[in-house]
Amino acid sequence: MELTSARVQCRPAxxxxxxxxxxxxxxxxxxxxTLDRVLNKGAVIAGDIVISVGDVELLYVGLNLVVTSVETMRNWASGDPCPSGSKPVETKSLTVPPEESAVRARMEG
Amino acid sequence: MPATGRYLYGLIRSAEDWDFGCIGLEHDGKPSRVYTARVASVAAVVSEHGAREKLLPLRKNLEPHNRVIRKVMESATIVPMSFGHVAKCEDEVLKALRCNRDSIRAELDRVDGKVEMTLKVKWDVDNIFEYFVAADQELTAFRDQIFGRSQAPSHAEKIELGRMFEERLGKERDEQTERVVEAFLSCCSEFKVNPVKNDKGVMDVAFLVERGRQKAFEERVYEVAGTFPTQYLFDFSGPWAPFNFVDLDIQLPAA
Structure with a gap:
């Protein structure tokens, strides 16, 4: 499906x-x-389904928090931030500001 | 050999299996085949992916995530997943669908046949502070009062001026957002106001629009923009998958 975008402004006329x-x-x-949507919005799965072995689980949990928006982070905070059976997340990945991570995603991409 | 994981792009309603071709994230050095893992009428759009493979939000990964969602949108309504979900095997995906079938169905029903359109409005002025101060007598008077004296304004006075400015800005945003949203109520089924990203932003609103009403929506943008002064810039884009309208936290029972 073609994506349309246009800029509209009222001219003096x-x-x-x-x-x-x-x-x-x-x-x-x-x-x-696109980045804003793909990284900050959309459905989220919380639970053991997602990669559940050792350090990889950290990657999943860490990844979600690193790329997440404040909005999504709030959802995590209000629910169980640490799915059952998962290990605590390294705080290092929690402190990356969402804006910065989005920028980094763009730079590295 | 470890089982191959599944990368998740989104959820659709379908009574049959789909194959969207090799357009997915790279797996084993080539774009993976995207297909559906289905439980009755609810299906997850997935592709094979190393369950222990490092997955970073790089363009080469984000791009196919987005491409698949756009491709699926051509034939079905998709509830898009946020980037980065990998299940350790297909059974885990099916388990997730089974456990959450009702909530996924409800979500699919809510967005069925609809797309997301975004409208961002900003003030197209060089200096937003000057623009606002000039338009507001009280702000102009206070600024002249504190900057017009021989001694420099105090810290507290500057803070007070900043506070007044912020308050006016917020009030103006709220009023204009209400005005615009009201004008679109007849051509959308839901809307969501997002916070603006910078000082010049007036509003950032996502609308959930019936596919058939897209044209009407676009025409309304032109109409509404025409009623605003020239300093207001309207940017709209779409159709997008309903990213802003997904309210689905898929839960899994403890294993």
Whole structure:
């Protein structure tokens, strides 16, 4: 399905029009929008289903927290932040600010 | 040999199995085949993935996650998963579907046949502070009063000016958001107001729109934008999978 995005601004003639020179920005905008969604939103599974062996479990839990938004983090905090049977998460990965991790994802990608 | 894990892209309602082709995350050095793991009418869109493989939020991983969701959207309504879910084997995926079938179904019903459209509005001005101060007599007067004297304004006065500015900004955002959301109520089934990302942001709203009403939604954006002064910039994008409307925490019973 084609993704549309457009920028609309009311011109002095009081008629809304698509702003010229927008197409070049479009790709970048949709990349940012995509990152925001894929990393910060969507359904989440909490439980033992997700990689449950030793250090890999840490990776899963850590990964989710590293890339998560404050919003998602709140959900984790309000529920059980540490699924049953999992080991405590290293605080190192908890302290990465969400913004920074999203930026890093972009830089490394 | 350890069992091959499954990467999860999202959930769909389907009474049959699907094969979306080799468009998934890389596995064994090539894009993995994306297909459905199904329990009755609820299916998870998955691909094979090393259960112990390191999975980082890099572009090469995020891109296929997004690509698969877009591809699935062409033929079904998908409840997208957040990036990074790997189950240790397919049975675990099926177990998750079985345990949460009712809540997944309810979620799929809620977003069925709908897409997400986003509207972001911002103030297209060079200096948001100047723009606001100029538009507000009380702010202008206070600024002139504290900066117009021979001695520099005190720390407390500057804080007070900042507080007044923030308050005006917040009030303006709330008022404009309400006005815009109201204008879209007739062409969306749900909406969600997200916090703006910077000072110039006026609003960031996601709308859940029937597929068939997408055009009407776009036309409404132009209409509404036309009623705003030229300093307001409207950016809309879509259709997206309903990322903003997913309210699904899939729980699993302790093993």
């Amino acid at each position: 009081h008629r809304a029009s698509v702003r010229p020179g927008y197409a070049s920005r479009q790709r970048r905008v949709s990349l940012c929008e």
